[in-house]
Amino acid sequence: MQQQASNTARSIAIVGFGEVGPILAQALVEQGCTVTTYDTKLADAATRPQIQARAERSGARVADTLAAALEGAQWVLSAVTASQAEAVATAAAPLMKKGQVFIDLNSVSPKVKQGNCAKIESGGADYVESAVMAPVPPQGIRVPMLLGGRRAKEISEQLNTLGWRTQTVADDIGLASAIKLCRSIMIKGTEALCVQSMLAARHFGVDERVLTSLHATFPGVGWDKGYEAYLIGRVAEHGQRRSEEMREAAAMLGEIGMNGSLATAIADVQEKLARKGLSLRGDLDDQGRLPEWRTLLENSDIG
Helix, strand or coil, X not given: CHHHHHCCCCEEEEECCCCHXXXXXXXXXXXXXXXXXXXXXXXXXCCHHHHHHHHHHHCCEECCCHHHHHCCCCEEEECCCHHHHHHHHHHHHHHCCCCCEEEECCCCCHHHXXXXXXXXXXXXXXXXXXXXXXXXXXXHHHCEEEEECXXXXXXXXXXXXXXXXXXXXXXXXXXXXXXXXXXXXXHHHHHHHHHHHHHHHHHHCCHHHHHHHHHHHCCCCCCCCCHHHHHHHHHHHHHHHHHHHHHHHHHHHHHCCCCCHHHHHHHHHHHHXXXXXXXXXXXXXXXXXXXXXXXXXXXXXCX
16 A cells, blocks of 8 residues: 555646635645646636635645646646536647646546547547546545546556545546436436426425425425425536536437437526526525525526
């Protein structure tokens, strides 16, 4: 175990410093790693202070360019939104050298992960895909992750010595992401169904009766304890990112000859509620529920 730990990367770059990046950075710094971060929002005077403040709190160093962040890093963690995952891999590929490892944490389709792998490895660096299988807060680096790629087993062992909870599922790229996105269709679909059900129920003034009926049918779920407020709260807070993930799920379905319209519809509901819920994100309770969801859905145009 000591030899294994000694081979663990100690110089790490994190690209993207939104919700996930600072959590990973702080945990890595606490394990003695040097962490450098780069985010495109650093170029905007309005958002730069926010990124700098997050970096200071987590112990990470800020780099003003992607090249500066990647220079000398043993691992590069890509933690951007799904829509930016391919662009980051494309930009990073010519900057990375043999011996560096690009760990792609983004929720994108297997085809995008395979394309990102080809870009990164064309220059001699190594690529490992990661599928994050649950919300990072509150578990932090203990959130379950599935890894894939030629070096996935080795990197999994090294990450786990730093307190992570990763598991290797394949040498091939794309299978870990397929597992994640197939699961996401169920999870995000349930959230979207709840939003539409409660929206229609509020229109007719029968939401309490619907919740009572759901509890009677599924007594162990928590429909009598605010489960609908939790599902709607997740969408209000994270719907934009979830909608991008579901569009990737739709792309995955299309890649294998299936109809992705259901996943696209889920994405539309997630995105619309996220826009509606911007002003209410701070009103989630300590269990992630949105007690005022009825106000959020009132007179809503969410279809």
